[in-house]
Amino acid sequence: MTTIDGTDWDTYERGFVRDEMTRIARLLDTVIIPHLQGHPDDEWAQLVMGQLTGVKTVLELLAREQ
């Protein structure tokens, strides 16, 4: 039998979600937003901005779930 119980998995998943939220926020703030501010018509940057903003919101909501 595995020794991993449900709580350990929860803790690991929650830690990952929080960590991932930080990584996505940093990518947006340090790379995507400066890119888009300098080149507002860049379609790729707009697409990444839109998708990653959505991803960040999902991760934020998951991190808040009890």
Next chain:
Amino acid sequence: MSRIPANVTGDLVRVALMEARPAGLSTRQLVTATEMSAYQVQSGLRFLREVLAAENLTPLTWTRAEGYRLSTDPADWIAYERACVRTELTRLARLLSSTVIPHAQKLPDDEWVQLVLGQLTGVKSALGLLVRSA
């Protein structure tokens, strides 16, 4: 050695990378070019990434082959962004296959893990779409 403020280390790193254009510099080359310690170069890179990138509208990019660069070509930024998204996709896919999916199969009535499974599967699709888009 006395402590150098982050805005100073950041500016020294920025100048070294500007002079190296269009090439990039590794951490070791930055240590030589700026005559700072590896720690100070790291502090400078952090300041450059978090503060100066937004001011100068020039993201700091990194590749294994070329090191750190302040490229003015958006094609280089796009390549870096794509690589970053790919890294996140890989991390997420690994979490899903190694932890979330086995967890969800073991506890089919657990609301938290079912929620995580559904949402992260959606996130994985969004990131996959970005990586594949031309």
